[in-house]
Amino acid sequence: MLEERPILQVRGIRKRFGDRHALKGVSLELYPQEVLGIVGGSGSGKTTLLRILHLEEEAEGEYFLNVPGLEGRNLLALDRYQVPEVRRWLAMVYQDPSRGLRMDFASLTSVVEPLILKGERLYEALVAQGLEALELADFPLERAGSPPKELSQGQRQRVQIAKALAKKPLVILLDEPTTGLDLLVQATFLDTLRTLKRRLGLSMILVSHDLSVIRMVADRIVVLYEGEVVEEGLADQVLEDPQHPFTQELVGAKL
């Protein structure tokens, strides 16, 4: 796996909010068909990092995606009008579903929106692809017409997953997707992610403060502490033999 080229790469990401240094030089890679878990406490900069990867925030440093037409181009140097082109390759699952979904429209409508953006103009095709994505996300199809505001939190997150899947992106970014889910719902949700990863060979970056969430899905882990990467490696290794005091604390707290 290390011989393959990464599909996503960032180098030296720095981000400041006023006087506060949120990210102080973060570098990482994502390889094809792997799930990278980014774990950290509040103030670690993990959500900021994800927002930068989704080109919602500016930052210093370099960001590359290995896709045709964009090889070798630092995505952080693009202007506003080139960003939508890049976003076609990315999909984001937000912590708060109302940021990723139209809460008053049918769930199916939110799912097909990226397809419409891509240019699909056949109604029947949109419906079919949308339902397919919802089914893959283990969403109850009889509720496809219900607006997210009428759904449970777990169902809303599945709609977000479906929307991401429909898009067929290069990378799916997930920001604390299990927030607000009780343990059972969380377990089934993560199970769905694992199954999708296996069946579809998805590449994902999953951000969480909760190590038990990360360990369920991630192949590799990056530990962020106060804006810096303090540890990284294969999930099993980091969890069984944490090196950095912060990681040890995290792991220790779970055992």
Added chain:
Amino acid sequence: MGYVTARGGEKAIRNAEALFRLLVPRASRRAVKAVEEGLPYLLDRLMGEGGLWDPSLAAEVLWETGGDLYEAALRIRAHRATLPRLGDARAQEAHDLLLVRRISSAFRDLPGGQVLGPTLDYSLRLLGRDPDPGTGPAEAEAPRRYLPVRGWLAQRGLLEEAGGGPAEDPGSPTPDLTDQPLLFPAPRPLRLQALARADTGALLGLGYSAMRAYNAHRHPTVAELGMGYLEVRIPHPLRGGEVTLGRIRAGFAEVVAHGERGYRLGFSASMGWNEVKVIAGAMLDLEMDRPRHPAREEEFVLLHTEPIEASGFALHYKLPHYVTFLSNQLSHWQEVERAEEV
């Protein structure tokens, strides 16, 4: 500063009043009469906001205050509050008005016709006097009654059931906004009364912001606009039957928009002829129960279009606030110092 000391304060007040009278001399009876005859729309706006129909009083108050509309409206309201309440006039429908102007934007033509009435709507707004077109005898009598558009829409099953606001009990007396506080959600009569007395400019501002959020296919349409005369009738205290006390100018507007099961209808009426007000009011009546925009919240609209409260509060900022000011200053900077110490 002499503002506060009792004796110095009284003298300052008297001097201020004298200066005002210098600027705005008292009006002659003739001048008051001229205003009453020549500026009916201005007086209608004033009486509508003041909540009292008395054109000669309104004309006088307008002169007294030098044309300051908010000041004049305040005086009228204050005067009204001192008057004894003799009874309730008979409730009437919009179409009981003797309409001199009745139009419907929803239809090209309808029974009763489109009656323009006295209006400059369709004239050119160019400065300078045009030769008077003059009037002659009418070719035909205007109808006494017009087909109410709302009734026609209802007959064809095009209206949604009335919504918005707690249901009224037809037997109970009409609640009166002047003798109870406005709580939300407002009972429908109180909502409509508040709209009737609202500051025209404020209602327009909010109504306009709601109107601009529409696009053409969710375009609300004026189903009916009517301006005319309302007879004020009370039951005769001894003889039985009814007595007409007189006539006031009054107007109303009904606006419709698409709902789920038919047209939703918004209504507003006021004393006097004030089309901007009733159109904006009817639009807001239509939208005030569907919050997604501040102008669509009943509480937001009704509280902020109260002319006496709003203007009073705006102007209260002229009063001394120096104790508050100093207190805040000391507290605020003190905090900052303490933080710097740490």
Added chain:
Amino acid sequence: MRRRYSYAYLDPVTKREIRRKLLKAVAIPGYQVPFASREMPLARGWGTGALQITLSLIGPEDTLKVIDQGADDSVNAVNIRRFVAQMTGAKTTTDTLEATVIQSRHRIPEERLREGQVLVLQVPIPEPLRYVEPSEARARELHALGDYSLLWVDLFEDHLRRGLSRMGAAYPVLVHGRYVMDPSPIPRWDIPKMHMAPHLTLLGAGREKRLYAVPPYTRVEPLAFADRPFTREPILGRCRRTGANHVFLNAIPQEDGRVEYEISDQGYLEKLIKGVAPGPLYEG
């Protein structure tokens, strides 16, 4: 004492600005060009935008027709026609075929317009994205990006919930394959008349301060899914004076709760009644 005005009421600086902006509008079909928009002796919302366009273009050799909802005798149309004639010396007419400039509120005449004729439409809300994106600034960005997904999403939702699009007048159209435009609140009936039309269409929104245009022979395509095509309104009755049902009809309420119908295009109606041969209509 009547002031003396410039020819066609507008001062030369205003005329120049409008003409330049119109050229820009024609060069970029469907794109809304901001302009200063002077106050006119007509209330805002009553056609000041289109009026400024008409006054900037019209000359003493022109023939003007003004209609409102299709009617020449509507008070607003009469007022505008009076004013322009007074200020320009142009001839006026109710005959669509005779006019060189037609200013219209919310209708396109039924008789097909020729090359060389100019149709000026009055627009209340020029922004087709307004009801899905209330922010003016954000809407401009979406136009720049060509991102009309909000409209498509709305259309999808309509089809999902109701099996059809609820949009009636002012149905959004894609012009020259690039900008989505609000065609002004003309009925769906009139939309197909704009596609590859021989005439020039100019649209003016005075209150909102935008001008835009559809040059002759330009594609104008209503937004619709390929497998859920755009349809016009059904014509539900017959004209009570001519029996016609092949053109748009006005609905006129009757006392007993019934409805009667009449041809909306007054000029066309009059020709039929007088037995004068009308011009060719639009196909379909």
